[in-house]
Amino acid sequence: MGPRGMPGQRMTSGAVSLRIEGLACRRGGRLLFTGLDLALTAGQSALVAGPNGIGKSSLLRTIAGLLPAFAGTMHHEGGIALTDEASALDRERTLRGALRFWARMDGAAPERIDAALADLGIAHLADIPVRILSTGQRKRAALARTIVSRAGIWLLDEPANGLDTASARALGTVVRRHCAQGGIVLAASHMPLDWPHDAEITLAAPAEAEAEADADLDMERPA
Secondary structure, three states, rough: OOOOOOOOOOOOOOOOOEEEEEEEEEEOEEEEEEEEEEEOOOEEEEEEEOEEEEEEEEHHHHOOOOOOOOEEEEEEEEEEEOOOOOOOOOOOOHHHHHHHHHHHEEEEEEOOHHHHHHOOHHHHHOOEHHHHHHHHHHHHHHHHHHHOOOOOOOEEEEEOOOOOOHHHHHHHHHHHHHHHHHEEEEEEEEEEOOOOOEEEOOOOOOHHHHHHHHHHHHHOOOO
16 A cells, blocks of 8 residues: 555456445544545546545555454455555665555566656655655655555545645646556545545534533533
8 A cells, every 4th residue: 555554456357446335434433434435437527525634644644454444345356555644665775666565565576666756746856765855755755655556446545735836737647647547536625726626625613522522512511
């Protein structure tokens, strides 16, 4: 998978798909969301919106298999790659060397690395140690790893964070190409993204969570 340190899977020759039915997520005893349904087929993109802390990242991690679902079912055809804030790139390796390590782990062709770096405008940083990269450059490096993985389904958590206008536009070009080639993109973001979406999910606290929050406030109020 993407930058969580788990191997990704190559895009298969068949069509990719992602189906979620009645999904619910609970963390730390708190119900984040419930009853979530989503169906994406090859070439489609969806946006997950909502305020910070509502469960956008948890949703992507649940789909990636890194968190257990509290309820509901998920099914996918094709490999999954997750890009989030943890790039899992060795800080002491050069950018090319760090991506080459994960290309081997993911079973991907290392020849794709230079093309991915060029797509995201960081080819000139290939021989620079990862630890020297800026926040925006590290974000693009993590996205490059997802491109190299050849996974059919991309889960992108706040992919535009730290990117300037030109970099965000380059990412949009890469995403549109991935979808045109039959891939799927599910992105969680609190800011606009530079590609169209076939579906949009706005997460909101379920009634149970709201009731729990009200109860907590009542307990905190002085008698």
